[in-house]
Amino acid sequence: MTQIIDGKKISKEIKDELKEKVSALAAEGIEKCLAVIQVGADPASSVYVNNKKKACEYIGIRSLAYELPAETTEEELLELIRELNGRADVDGMIVQLPLPAQINEERVLLAIDPAKDVDGFHPMSVGNLSIGRPGFVSCTPAGIIQLLKRSGIEISGKECVVIGRSNIVGKPMGMLLLRENGTVTICHSRTKDLRQVCKRADILVVAIGKPLFIDETYVKEGAVVIDVGIHRDENNKLCGDVDFERVAPHCSAITPVPGGVGPMTIAMLMSNCVFGPQ
Numbered sequence: 482m483t484q485i486i487d488g489k490k491i492s493k494e495i496k497d498e499l500k501e502k503v504s505a506l507a508a509e510g511i512e513k514c515l516a517v518i519q520v521g522a523d524p525a526s527s528v529y530v531n532n533k534k535k536a537c538e539y540i541g542i543r544s545l546a547y548e549l550p551a552e553t554t555e556e557e558l559l560e561l562i563r564e565l566n567g568r569a570d571v572d573g574m575i576v577q578l579p580l581p582a583q584i585n586e587e588r589v590l591l592a593i594d595p596a597k598d599v600d601g602f603h604p605m606s607v608g609n610l611s612i613g614r615p616g617f618v619s620c621t622p623a624g625i626i627q628l629l630k631r632s633g634i635e636i637s638g639k640e641c642v643v644i645g646r647s648n649i650v651g652k653p654m655g656m657l658l659l660r661e662n663g664t665v666t667i668c669h670s671r672t673k674d675l676r677q678v679c680k681r682a683d684i685l686v687v688a689i690g691k692p693l694f695i696d697e698t699y700v701k702e703g704a705v706v707i708d709v710g711i712h713r714d715e716n717n718k719l720c721g722d723v724d725f726e727r728v729a730p731h732c733s734a735i736t737p738v739p740g741g742v743g744p745m746t747i748a749m750l751m752s753n754c755v756f757g758p759q
């Protein structure tokens with residue numbers, strides 16, 4: 482029987498634990514605060530930003546919303562980041578991506594104080610993760626580790642294959658699985674014989690960004706499959722990088738889309754804000 486990993490339920494569990502922690506902190510007079518910066522009004526970004534604000538509200542984190550016009554200059558944005566870096570009452574800040582063309586994304590991410598980098602995108606956070614020092618970890622891969630642990634799936638000693646080497650998913654995913662003592666392979670578009678590499682996996686994490694790319698021919702019987710992809714198919718229905726219908730019967734456990742990895746990202750952002758660098 483395939484275990485369907487319920488990301489909605491697990492993310493709710495985490496948010497409820499955070500809510501308790503935040504109320505305990507409040508009793509000691511400590512308030513947590515997240516600043517969320519959005520430049521321009523990209524509709525997809527607005528949905529993400531709104532969801533982050535709602536999660537803050539649910540947990541009891543104060544959120545500061547900065548909705549800047551699309552024509553904001555890089556210097557204006559950097560000035561706001563510098564101001565928030567210096568504010569003792571702000572625990573974390575995120576700049577919603579993508580940014581308008583006139584703003585250099587790398588310079589902006591570098592300007593965020595690593596001690597407030599709750600998205601875990603700053604090179605200092607990435608470096609800390611690679612050398613095993615405490616730091617903020619990118620939220621989607623951190624959420625996947627929680628999904629595995631809270632579903633009773635052992636990582637230590639397992640063959641873990643990650644498809645995708647992006648800075649926000651694939652690479653930190655590989656580092657986290659390694660931290661959990663998995664034996665890790667990271668695949669990308671130049672990987673030779675992807676199918677055979679994937680077939681070795683006890684745990685297969687798919688972050689390839691191509692709808693329904695992975696079918697049962699990539700999956701070892703009894704593997705755990707984690708689908709990071711999010712797409713809309715021709716009927717506007719959400720689907721992942723994995724062909725769930727074809728793959729699920731061959732797995733011991735699998736995440737659905739929607740309701741798998743997706744809800745974990747915001748839960749881990751909130752966790753980063755409450756607990757700080759881990």
Ligand code: NAP
Nearest residue numbers: 621645646647650669670688689690709710711742743746
């Ligand atoms: P990305 O930056 O586009 O990276 C895709 C990766 O897949 C690249 O490393 C690429 O290799 C590799 N790839 C592409 N085609 C391949 C092929 N035919 N064979 C092997 N590898 C191939 O994507 P991302 O930002 O990591 O996101 C991946 C997916 O996850 C997207 O669908 C995105 O929407 C979704 N996502 C979901 C969440 C969430 O909260 N659930 C968060 C972030 C992303 P190269 O490096 O060689 O080009």
